[in-house]
Structure formats: C-alpha cells, structure tokens
Amino acid sequence: MKAIVTVIGKDQVGITAAVCSLLAQHSINILDISQTILQEYFTMVMLVDTSACDKTIVEISDLLDQAGKERNLSIRIQREDIFNAMHRI
Amino acid sequence: MLSQNEIMQTIQMIDQQHLDVRTITMGISLLSCARSDTKAACDAIYDKITRYAENLVATGEAIEKEFGIPIVNKRISVTPIALVAAAADTDNYTPFAVALDKAAKTCGVNFIGGFSALVQKGMTQADRNLIASIPEALSTTDLVCSSVNVGSTKAGIDMDAVALMGRTIKDLAQRTADQGGFGCAKLVVFCNAVEDNPFMAGAFHGVGEPEKVINVGVSGPGVVYHALQSVKGQPFDVVAETIKKTAFRITRMGQLVAQEASRRLDTPFGIVDLSLAPTPAIGDSVARILEEMGLEVCGTHGTTAALALLNDAVKKGGVMASSHVGGLSGAFIPVSEDEGMIAAASSGALTLDKLEAMTCVCSVGLDMIAVPGDTTAETLSAIIADEAAIGMVNSKTTAVRLIPVPGKTVGDSVEFGGLLGFAPIQPVHPFSAKAFVDRGGRIPAPMQSLKN
Numbered sequence: 001m002k003a004i005v006t007v008i009g010k011d012q013v014g015i016t017a018a019v020c021s022l023l024a025q026h027s028i029n030i031l032d033i034s035q036t037i038l039q040e041y042f043t044m045v046m047l048v049d050t051s052a053c054d055k056t057i058v059e060i061s062d063l064l065d066q067a068g069k070e071r072n073l074s075i076r077i078q079r080e081d082i083f084n085a086m087h088r089i
Numbered sequence: 090m091l092s093q094n095e096i097m098q099t100i101q102m103i104d105q106q107h108l109d110v111r112t113i114t115m116g117i118s119l120l121s122c123a124r125s126d127t128k129a130a131c132d133a134i135y136d137k138i139t140r141y142a143e144n145l146v147a148t149g150e151a152i153e154k155e156f157g158i159p160i161v162n163k164r165i166s167v168t169p170i171a172l173v174a175a176a177a178d179t180d181n182y183t184p185f186a187v188a189l190d191k192a193a194k195t196c197g198v199n200f201i202g203g204f205s206a207l208v209q210k211g212m213t214q215a216d217r218n219l220i221a222s223i224p225e226a227l228s229t230t231d232l233v234c235s236s237v238n239v240g241s242t243k244a245g246i247d248m249d250a251v252a253l254m255g256r257t258i259k260d261l262a263q264r265t266a267d268q269g270g271f272g273c274a275k276l277v278v279f280c281n282a283v284e285d286n287p288f289m290a291g292a293f294h295g296v297g298e299p300e301k302v303i304n305v306g307v308s309g310p311g312v313v314y315h316a317l318q319s320v321k322g323q324p325f326d327v328v329a330e331t332i333k334k335t336a337f338r339i340t341r342m343g344q345l346v347a348q349e350a351s352r353r354l355d356t357p358f359g360i361v362d363l364s365l366a367p368t369p370a371i372g373d374s375v376a377r378i379l380e381e382m383g384l385e386v387c388g389t390h391g392t393t394a395a396l397a398l399l400n401d402a403v404k405k406g407g408v409m410a411s412s413h414v415g416g417l418s419g420a421f422i423p424v425s426e427d428e429g430m431i432a433a434a435s436s437g438a439l440t441l442d443k444l445e446a447m448t449c450v451c452s453v454g455l456d457m458i459a460v461p462g463d464t465t466a467e468t469l470s471a472i473i474a475d476e477a478a479i480g481m482v483n484s485k486t487t488a489v490r491l492i493p494v495p496g497k498t499v500g501d502s503v504e505f506g507g508l509l510g511f512a513p514i515q516p517v518h519p520f521s522a523k524a525f526v527d528r529g530g531r532i533p534a535p536m537q538s539l540k541n
Contacts, residue, residue, distance in 0.1 A: 004091070006100055008100070034093045043093075043097065045093045045096050045097070047090070047091075057154070057155045058151055058155060061154045061157070074104075076157050077157070078155070078156055079155050079157075080091070081156070082099065082156040082157065082158060082342060082345060083095060083096055083099055084091070085341040086095075086099055086338045086341050087091060087095040088091075
C-alpha cells in the first residue's frame with residue numbers, strides 16, 4: 001500500500017535522516033521525496049510503500065507523531081487514497 | 090504522481106481550515122425488536138445495537154488515523170421508536186430511551202437518534218405515547234435525540250401535533266432548566282423529514298432503509314471560506330464555480346471514508362450527506378462565507394440570495410463526487426453552532442424573521458435558536474407551523490430546534506458547550522397566535538402545479 005509522509009516545521013539539522021531511519025527500521029520503502037524550504041519552514045513530502053512494513057499504518061502514524069513532537073515538527077503518514085480522491089477524477 | 094502542491098493543499102485544509110468528516114452514522118433497524126413485554130423489547134434493542142455497532146467507534150478511529158482526516162462524530166440512528174414500541178404493554182416510552190442511551194454509551198458513540206414519531210397525517214396511540222414521553226425521556230438520558238415529523242408536502246401539516254410539540258418543548262425546557270433548557274437541543278420538529286439523515290438531532294433510520302447502513306456527513310465551511318478569499322470582487326459565476334470545485338473535493342473525501350467504513354464494518358453504504366455544517370470554532374462558519382461574498386454582516390439584505398447560491402453550488406459540486414447523495418444535503422444555519430451567526434445575532438443584524446427567510450433556500454430550518462424562557466407554547470407552535478409551511482410548499486425538509494431558555498430573556502445568552510456552542514437569546518414577536526394554534530386539525534396538502 002502506498003502512503004504519503006509529510007514533514008512540516010522549522011528547519012533543523014537531521015530532519016531527513018531521522019525520518020528516513022525511522023521508516024527504514026520498519027521496512028517502509030521510500031519511492032519519491034520532494035523537499036523545499038519556505039521562509040525557514042521545512043516542508044518534505046515522501047511517497048512511500050508500506051507493503052513490507054512490520055507495523056500497521058496506525059502504529060506508524062503514532063510513532064511518527066511522537067518523533068515529530070520531540071523535534072517540534074508535524075510529521076504524519078496518510079494513505080495515498082485520500083489525496084487521489086480529492087485531486088484526481 | 091500527486092504534486093507537492095496538491096498534497097500540501099489537503100494538509101492545509103485539515104490543519105487550518107477545519108476540514109473534517111462530521112459524522113459516520115450507522116443506521117440500525119429495530120423493527121425486529123418489537124415485543125409486547127416492555128423489558129424484553131428494551132433488552133432486544135440494547136442487544137441488537139451493541140452487536141451491530143460494536144466496532145463502529147474503533148473503525149472510525151482507525152480510518153481517521155490511516156487517512157489523517159478527523160472524523161468528529163460516530164453516531165447511531167434507529168427506527169422511529171413509536172413504531173418499535175407500539176406493541177409494548179406500556180404508555181410511557183422512557184424505558185426505550187434509557188435502553189438506547191445505555192447502548193450508545195456501551196458503543197462509545199456521541200449521540201443516538203430515533204426517539205421519533207412520524208405524524209404528518211395523524212397520530213396513533215403509540216405516537217401520542219412517544220410525544221408524551223419526550224420530556225421525561227430526554228431529561229433523564231444523555232445521548233438520546235428525538236424528532237417528530239409533523240408535516241409533509243404530500244400530507245399537509247398535522248396542526249394537532251404542532252400544538253402538542255409547542256407544549257412538549259416548553260415542558261422539556263423546564264425539566265432541563267438547570268442546563269439552560271439543553272434538553273431542547275436534542276429535539277427536532279420536522280416537515281418532510283428524510284429517512285437517511287446522518288446528522289443529529291434529527292437522525293432516524295427510516296422504514297424504507299435496509300437492516301443496517303452507513304451514512305456519512307461531510308463538512309467544510311472553513312475550506313469554502315478560504316477558497317472564496319482567493320476570488321474577492323469577482324462575479325458570482327466565479328464564486329459558484331469556486332464553491333463547486335471545493336465541494337467536489339470535500340465530498341470525494343467523504344465518499345472515500347464512507348466506502349472504507351462500509352467495507353470494514355460489513356455494512357452497506359447508504360449515502361453521503363453534502364452539508365456544510367459549521368462549528369463554533371473561528372474559521373468554520375457558514376455566516377462568514379456569506380459575508381465573504383460581500384455582506385457587511387450575515388442577516389442583512391442580500392443574505393438569502395447569497396445563501397441560495399452557496400447551497401446550490403455545494404450540491405452541484407458534491408453530487409458528482411459521490412455515488413449516492415442523500416440526507417439533508419445543504420448548508421446548515423444553526424445559530425449557536427456557528428461563530429459568525431452568533432456574532433450576527435448578538436449584534437441584532439440576524440433576526441428570527443431573516444432566519445426564517447433563509448430557510449426557504451437552504452437546509453434545514455430554524456436551528457439551535459435560543460428564545461426567551463417566557464415564550465408561550467402557542468408561539469412556539471406557530472413558529473413550527475410557519476417553518477413546516479415553508480417545507481411543505483417548497484417540497485423540502487425544514488426543521489425547528491428552538492430552546493426557550495428558562496429564566497432568560499432578550500439581552501441574556503446561554504452556553505451549551507462543545508459543538509452546540511453558545512447563543513444570545515433572540516426576540517420573538519410579542520403578539521399571540523393562540524387562537525390560530527387552538528384550532529387544531531390539518532392544513533391540507535398544497536397544490537403541486539400552478540406554482541407561483
């Protein structure tokens with residue numbers, strides 16, 4: 001299953017590394033990454049494949065949320081379907 | 090591949106513009122629970138609801154996490170209790186409300202609707218029993234919502250029931266006087282009630298519905314408001330197009346959630362209700378959308394036209410996004426639940442008369458309006474009759490949810506808390522309609538041709 005991981009917050013050293021290693025720990029494969037910095041705000045969007053993941057998406061969502069709170073960032077994972085529903089006919 | 094822009098747009102809608110699924114409502118038929126022994130009937134009701142809706146809340150929460158979209162309420166609607174209780178050996182139906190309340194609490198849902206009767210053409214003994222039980226039932230339970238349908242385009246208006254409902258509302262307000270008449274926030278009087286409405290307090294599971302069903306109500310006034318900010322000063326054609334596109338996106342999201350919930354709960358998907366349901370939160374207001382169209386304050390001249398455009402564009406945009414559209418589908422204008430409406434009513438710009446005019450062009454009716462505690466039962470009945478007449482003649486659903494707040498009058502306000510919000514007490518006309526209401530009988534069904 002494909003999902004979208006988004007990271008939003010104030011730029012700081014090691015954001016990408018932290019998120020990627022957390023995803024790797026749970027065998028989530030990153031298919032695509034895009035990243036920008038707008039007025040010091042770091043925005044990263046990743047397309048990931050969770051089919052080999054050892055946890056449910058709900059558990060991963062909690063882990064990412066926790067990791068985000070520790071760094072004062074908003075990190076979330078959402079199933080890709082929600083974006084497709086809203087932006088593709 | 091989705092663009093980063095599209096993804097961020099959705100996230101902003103959720104984070105900053107209050108986009109959410111307002112409710113997943115499971116409709117459950119209780120017709121199989123009719124028993125002559127009241128206790129046996131109540132036990133059967135409790136067992137059936139808790140069996141069918143056992144996983145409703147957990148499933149809703151899982152979907153919420155996986156899709157990252159808030160699902161604010163999980164609710165249950167049931168067959169109108171007047172039908173289920175008709176065979177029972179009692180004329181006080183409060184035990185049925187208690188059973189519903191207990192089942193709702195066991196399932197963990199926010200509200201359960203269906204302590205209802207459909208009396209548009211007349212009342213059976215069971216309907217009378219149910220209406221007589223409403224004050225006790227709603228004042229002694231927490232989560233039970235009640236509705237009574239007093240009119241329809243095909244049947245006309247049952248004025249005996251209208252008179253009875255005025256007295257029922259007064260009684261209920263008195264019994265919940267310590268909470269500002271809060272009981273009345275759980276009671277709706279309808280004309281042309283729909284069988285698949287997922288929104289409270291008026292939800293019930295109609296007799297034409299299947300054994301169980303999942304209905305979803307979407308929301309998103311904040312998203313529409315935000316979208317309109319980008320087309321300031323442009324003609325109404327552009328305004329309508331912008332609302333349609335936004336409504337389409339919101340509804341697609343609702344449809345996805347509805348299908349997912351239906352699949353996981355092994356329950357047929359019923360409808361998506363395309364409604365703009367406001368909350369008291371800043372930036373989640375229908376009134377502010379109307380003001381964004383160019384009105385200084387909601388309630389001034391032009392408000393009805395603005396609302397007509399909004400309501401129609403929401404439906405047009407939403408209808409293509411969902412396989413089945415139903416329920417109330419339109420913009421809601423509950424005064425106490427809408428930050429902009431509260432402000433407009435407090436400033437005196439939004440009156441009861443203007444609200445009545447607005448209900449001609451939108452769903453649903455005079456909703457969550459606090460009126461003085463000394464408003465007579467006959468005046469409440471006359472307000473209900475006016476609103477039912479609008480629904481009857483225009484072949485649309487209208488409803489009345491008024492709270493005559495005990496001990497309070499114009500200039501005071503009342504706080505209900507949470508999604509039900511806060512309301513200034515609004516004035517009603519001081520002139521009597523007693524002789525009108527006392528006539529009773531039925532207002533005949535209207536012509537459906539020669540329309541003018």
